[in-house]
Structures are given as C-alpha cells and as structure tokens.
Amino acid sequence: MNDRQVGDDVVRECLLCGRSDEPTSEHIIPQALWRRFGIDPDRDDLARYRTTLCHSHNQATSALHRRPEMLDLIETGEPVTPKTLRHLADWAVWITLLLALARGSGVLGVDESRNLLLRRFDSDKAGTPKGMRVYAARVSEYIARDNGPSHALALYGDSRVLVDQEGSPIGFSVRTGPVNASESIGLGRVALLVVGRTHPSGPGHTDRLDSAAASLGLQRILPLSTDMPDLPPTGISMSEVGKLFTVIPGGADVSLFPASLRWPYAPDEQAEQGDE
Numbered sequence: 001m002n003d004r005q006v007g008d009d010v011v012r013e014c015l016l017c018g019r020s021d022e023p024t025s026e027h028i029i030p031q032a033l034w035r036r037f038g039i040d041p042d043r044d045d046l047a048r049y050r051t052t053l054c055h056s057h058n059q060a061t062s063a064l065h066r067r068p069e070m071l072d073l074i075e076t077g078e079p080v081t082p083k084t085l086r087h088l089a090d091w092a093v094w095i096t097l098l099l100a101l102a103r104g105s106g107v108l109g110v111d112e113s114r115n116l117l118l119r120r121f122d123s124d125k126a127g128t129p130k131g132m133r134v135y136a137a138r139v140s141e142y143i144a145r146d147n148g149p150s151h152a153l154a155l156y157g158d159s160r161v162l163v164d165q166e167g168s169p170i171g172f173s174v175r176t177g178p179v180n181a182s183e184s185i186g187l188g189r190v191a192l193l194v195v196g197r198t199h200p201s202g203p204g205h206t207d208r209l210d211s212a213a214a215s216l217g218l219q220r221i222l223p224l225s226t227d228m229p230d231l232p233p234t235g236i237s238m239s240e241v242g243k244l245f246t247v248i249p250g251g252a253d254v255s256l257f258p259a260s261l262r263w264p265y266a267p268d269e270q271a272e273q274g275d276e
C-alpha cells in the first residue's frame with residue numbers, strides 16, 4: 001500500500017514516518033497469532049494485514065504484540081482478566097488505526113490516524129484516543145446471520161458532519177468520505193468492534209451505544225468498567241457486527257444520531273422529540 005514505483009524500483013516507505021531507509025515488513029496482525037492458528041503469516045491473501053515500517057517503528061509496534069496472555073485470550077478464549085481485557089482493548093485500537101491507515105480509510109481518517117500512531121509509537125506515552133470505545137465478545141461459534149440492526153453515528157472528525165463554532169453538529173452532507181463509524185475484527189475466539197468518538201445524540205447516548213452493541217452479544221471493554229464484563233461465550237455474526245454502526249444515515253436507525261441532524265432521515269421522530 002505504501003510502496004511506490006520509481007522507475008524500475010519499488011521504494012518502500014514507512015507507513016508512519018515515510019522514511020525509506022531500512023524498510024521492514026510489519027505484520028499488523030502479529031505473526032505469532034497467525035502461527036497459533038497454523039496459518040503462514042506471509043500468505044499472499046494476508047497481504048492486507050501487512051505493511052511497511054522503518055526499523056524503529058517496527059520495533060515500537062512489536063511491543064504491542066508481545067502480550068502472550070492476550071494472544072492466549074484471542075486463541076483460546078482464556079484468560080479473561082482486567083489485564084488481558086485492557087491489553088486487548090489497547091491492541092484493538094492501535095491495530096485498527098494501523099489497518100485503516102494502510103487501507104486509507106478508518107474511524108479517524110488518515111491524517112489523524114497517522115498523528116496518533118506517531119505519538120503513540122514515538123513516545124509510548126499516548127493513551128487510547130479520546131472517546132473511542134471498544135466492544136468485545138468471546139465467540140462460541142461464528143454464525144451466518146444477517147438481519148441485525150444498523151445505527152447511524154455522527155463521528156468527530158468526519159467532514160460530512162458540519163459543525164458550528166462551538167463544534168455542535170448543524171448539518172450533514174451526503175457524499176462518500178474516508179471515515180467509517182467502526183471497525184470489526186473476528187479472530188480466533190474473540191470478536192472486536194472499535195467505534196470512533198461520536199457526537200452525542202441526547203440523554204443516555206453512551207449507554208444506548210453499549211445497548212446496541214449488547215444486542216449482538218458484545219460488551220464494552222474500553223472504557224473498562226470496574227464492574228468487569230465477563231464476556232459469556234456466544235454465537236457471533238461478524239457481518240452483523242460489521243454493519244451495526246454506520247456513518248451514512250439513509251436507511252439506518254437514527255436514534256444515536258444528533259437530534260439536529262436527524263431530519264430528514266426521521267422526520268416523525270424529530271417532530272416528536274423536538275430539540276433534546
């Protein structure tokens with residue numbers, strides 16, 4: 001993705017800093033994990049999970065994968081502890097941003113993803129980005145089902161959402177944009193859903209986000225509540241998880257969309273609820 005053809009040569013540039021000296025292949029989904037499933041990490045069809053990083057950024061990101069208990073949880077579904085859930089949530093956020101940047105679209109857009117990743121991996125001080133939420137489930141089986149709900153969300157940083165000087169949403173322009181509401185990953189015994197920071201839709205907004213995720217069997221692991229989720233193993237449809245949240249309101253449930261943007265997507269509801 002971040003390899004450039006110059007004449008006869010391919011110049012491999014670091015996805016994060018653009019340097020082309022000492023290019024290395026980065027496995028965004030760690031090789032150790034693929035191997036646990038008996039999969040060759042260098043398989044051609046897994047190319048979208050690899051990218052180019054300079055030597056120092058490869059070193060920095062590899063620390064993210066050096067969490068054997070977290071890899072155990074992904075592979076076997078155990079152990080579920082505050083530590084493994086915290087590691088899993090943190091890992092989900094950063095690999096989501098890396099995958100999104102490699103692909104050119106994501107929950108935060110390319111520039112912000114790159115800035116956050118550089119801050120994280122150059123200093124190792126940056127916490128997870130403000131307002132992002134991560135949901136997880138332990139998967140008893142992957143099921144083929146495709147009739148789940150779809151909720152429209154207005155994300156901070158999405159250029160489709162027009163905001164006033166105070167940053168409150170005032171309008172929405174429909175066109176395709178590079179921002180997705182969420183990213184979903186199903187790997188081994190774990191399903192993950194990473195959701196970007198959303199403009200509030202009214203009272204109880206974050207609780208209602210959690211309820212929407214719970215309707216598909218997912219529990220919140222970021223922010224992790226003191227009342228720790230137990231992640232009861234459940235059947236999960238990744239296609240439903242992938243469609244749960246969208247940034248395109250047409251045809252979706254708009255109850256999690258800011259009231260000021262709901263019209264014309266749900267004129268009846270707007271009339272009933274007025275200005276929340």
Ligand SMILES: [Zn+2]
Binds near residue numbers: 014016018053
């Ligand atoms: Zn670099």
